[in-house]
Amino acid sequence: MNTSRVFGFKTMKTLLTNRSRATITSGLRRLACTPSSCPRVCIVGGGPAGFYTAQHLLKAHPAMQVDIYERLPIPFGLVRFGVAPDHPEVKNVINTFTQTAQHERCCFHGNVTVGKDVSVEELKQAYHAVVLSYGAEGNRLLGVPGENLSGVYSAKDFVGWYNGLPCNKDLCPDLSHETAVILGQGNVALDVARILLSPLDILTKTDITQPSLEALAASRVRRVLIVGRRGPLQVAFTIKELREMVNLAGTRPDMVPADFKGIAEVLKDLPRPRKRLTELMMKAVREAPSGEGSTSRQWGFRFLRSPVEVLPTPDLTQTAGIRLGINRLEGSGDGARAVATGETEDIECGMVISSIGYQSLPIDPAVPFDPHKAIIPNAVGRVLKTSGLYCSGWVKRGPTGVIATTMNDSFDTARVLIQDIETGILDISTAKPGSQTVTPLLQKRGVNPVSFSDWEKIDAEEMKRGSVVGKPREKLLDVTEMLKTVHS
Amino acid sequence: MPTDSTGSHIIRMVLESHFLVIRQFCCYTRALRSENKVTVSFINRDGEKVTVKGSPGDSLLDVVIEQDLDIDGFGACEGTLACSTCHLIFDEDVFNQLGPITDEEMDMLDLAYGLTDTSRLGCQVCLTKSLEGITVRVPESVADMRESDFGTTSSSS
Ligand SMILES: Cc1cc2nc3c(=O)[nH]c(=O)nc-3n(C[C@H](O)[C@H](O)[C@H](O)COP(=O)(O)OP(=O)(O)OC[C@H]3O[C@@H](n4cnc5c(N)ncnc54)[C@H](O)[C@@H]3O)c2cc1C
Ligand SMILES: NC(=O)c1ccc[n+]([C@@H]2O[C@H](COP(=O)([O-])OP(=O)(O)OC[C@H]3O[C@@H](n4cnc5c(N)ncnc54)[C@H](OP(=O)(O)O)[C@@H]3O)[C@@H](O)[C@H]2O)c1
Ligand code: FES
Numbered sequence: 188m189n190t191s192r193v194f195g196f197k198t199m200k201t202l203l204t205n206r207s208r209a210t211i212t213s214g215l216r217r218l219a220c221t222p223s224s225c226p227r228v229c230i231v232g233g234g235p236a237g238f239y240t241a242q243h244l245l246k247a248h249p250a251m252q253v254d255i256y257e258r259l260p261i262p263f264g265l266v267r268f269g270v271a272p273d274h275p276e277v278k279n280v281i282n283t284f285t286q287t288a289q290h291e292r293c294c295f296h297g298n299v300t301v302g303k304d305v306s307v308e309e310l311k312q313a314y315h316a317v318v319l320s321y322g323a324e325g326n327r328l329l330g331v332p333g334e335n336l337s338g339v340y341s342a343k344d345f346v347g348w349y350n351g352l353p354c355n356k357d358l359c360p361d362l363s364h365e366t367a368v369i370l371g372q373g374n375v376a377l378d379v380a381r382i383l384l385s386p387l388d389i390l391t392k393t394d395i396t397q398p399s400l401e402a403l404a405a406s407r408v409r410r411v412l413i414v415g416r417r418g419p420l421q422v423a424f425t426i427k428e429l430r431e432m433v434n435l436a437g438t439r440p441d442m443v444p445a446d447f448k449g450i451a452e453v454l455k456d457l458p459r460p461r462k463r464l465t466e467l468m469m470k471a472v473r474e475a476p477s478g479e480g481s482t483s484r485q486w487g488f489r490f491l492r493s494p495v496e497v498l499p500t501p502d503l504t505q506t507a508g509i510r511l512g513i514n515r516l517e518g519s520g521d522g523a524r525a526v527a528t529g530e531t532e533d534i535e536c537g538m539v540i541s542s543i544g545y546q547s548l549p550i551d552p553a554v555p556f557d558p559h560k561a562i563i564p565n566a567v568g569r570v571l572k573t574s575g576l577y578c579s580g581w582v583k584r585g586p587t588g589v590i591a592t593t594m595n596d597s598f599d600t601a602r603v604l605i606q607d608i609e610t611g612i613l614d615i616s617t618a619k620p621g622s623q624t625v626t627p628l629l630q631k632r633g634v635n636p637v638s639f640s641d642w643e644k645i646d647a648e649e650m651k652r653g654s655v656v657g658k659p660r661e662k663l664l665d666v667t668e669m670l671k672t673v674h675s
Numbered sequence: 676m677p678t679d680s681t682g683s684h685i686i687r688m689v690l691e692s693h694f695l696v697i698r699q700f701c702c703y704t705r706a707l708r709s710e711n712k713v714t715v716s717f718i719n720r721d722g723e724k725v726t727v728k729g730s731p732g733d734s735l736l737d738v739v740i741e742q743d744l745d746i747d748g749f750g751a752c753e754g755t756l757a758c759s760t761c762h763l764i765f766d767e768d769v770f771n772q773l774g775p776i777t778d779e780e781m782d783m784l785d786l787a788y789g790l791t792d793t794s795r796l797g798c799q800v801c802l803t804k805s806l807e808g809i810t811v812r813v814p815e816s817v818a819d820m821r822e823s824d825f826g827t828t829s830s831s832s
Contacts, residue, residue: 426785463781
């Protein structure tokens, strides 16, 4: 799958040496820290945004104390619950996050839902600043009739199911029909398509959950159509993920060559990334179906189609198909708009997965929220019209961008926060108690925070269970079970 | 940056002199082997130039890590072609010397901020003696590339 060189050992060894040096220095510095030079910041959300913001704050200020509050007993956000199980190399960022969590001046508090177990106002009282990095826990809705039929799933839930997100463990998607339609043409759509069509022997070696592995083993899905409202030049997925589809064993593309009429002529004017991506798509269109004939599974793109209605079975309970409105494009390039022609087309399918984007939700009335853009309104990470509140990651920018994008914007937020300390915009002259007051408050409310070393117990247990079945880990699927492992 | 109290100053001085000894020792042992080493200069985002030595066969990511170069977020996926944070820009003549780029590297490069015609991923470029004295540039992370993976926002219907 990947022809890259892997530098795992050497890299890790050096990282660890560097880290212990940093820890010695920071530990000694802390001894001499007076309250006024000890800014206390808490971060809400333990995903990439939370960890990268923490990493930069700790590095940029020698006395900074950072607490991370995370809803789940498990850190790392979408790196664990979003990134596909067959992309283990992407999860290497966990090594850096672990170093941050184990930093002398950093503390992880899992199993704490901010906005429910503790309010943002209470956190503001306990810390000099609060950084909101809680990602996007919701998803955009299709807003069409039939959206609630059985057989219609959001990609967020489907991904959460195969990746072991506790709230999705009972999803039991219906995989008994031949055709599945995925709405949206982003990387999440391709992740879902790949998981639906991957040969089982690839998946069994990943950390995909056992129940989903069993369900996929029994799956009758043979054809996955990935539907976009705009054209081939507007797809949102990236080339690495497309190449994985093109190279997916036991599958062949099922495209409509006419969709690519006129595209060859404009190729030369496209920026390199878009050009290479489009060329690869056209290659998939051109190449004859693989020799495996009717036994092979198929995937294909359908363009210029917007969902109009999910069609029910005669008893009105199940998904029987989807009605798509046919669009034409107005304008060109990335900014082209889809305009409905009024014509429609029906596709028979037993499953519809809506992959049109995640969506951030408000978690606390004390935090401004822009319902239209579904983000916390901010200027370079400073939450507008407040003081002491910052944000980073998907809740700051909206639910797009890879981990590297999230990293850069989190570093930006951390820089702005440090700058505010330096210029005095953020007042750190009075000492703040930090978790010293928050932890008792949580305990009084019956909430028992999970520390990073508690998570390491869960981690060890998962890896132990995984090694028995030849997987990197077997994820625990239930918060109660996770907590039981911590306290065993 | 707030000023440290005197106490931490002293501690830091002690620590720094301690590291100085270690560093001098490292330089000494390195000098013994330096005939096998390749000199590389990195120009960081702030324009600062750092010159270090690496062993032939090591990737530029290895060099950054072993020399503990302070480049924010460099090498997030630890050299597995899954992140593009190790993006480096080369002089054209050096770039032409580097040999062919795999499709997989190109695929990740296409996602890099500030992509140029002489960009490569540092984890995929290995040092050879013929690269002695090269200078590579760490690209800036361009703010307006962050809107989406392709640097633009999309429209709706
Ligand atoms: C399905 C999928 C696959 C992806 N695959 C890749 C990939 O292969 N490569 C890549 O580079 N990028 C990938 N991405 C993008 C990447 O995951 C994001 O850029 C990144 O995770 C965003 O980070 P975040 O911290 O803002 O959000 P998240 O990762 O969502 O983290 C937010 C955290 O906040 C916690 N939280 C939420 N509410 C609360 C609350 N009230 N109190 C406390 N904590 C709370 C959540 O539990 C979560 O841990 C993928 C995204 C998705 C959706
Ligand atoms: N391997 C990886 O690197 C990886 C894997 C997964 C996710 N990610 C990243 O995570 C981010 C989120 O991915 P994503 O796939 O959820 O989002 P995305 O990349 O923004 O794609 C969303 C798709 O849904 C379509 N869409 C949005 N609203 C719609 C509507 N109302 N009706 C019909 N179609 C609609 C969009 O079309 P329009 O363009 O017309 O709006 C687009 O095709 C992305 O940045 C992605 O790259 C990366
Ligand atoms: S370190 Fe991730 S691609 Fe080079």
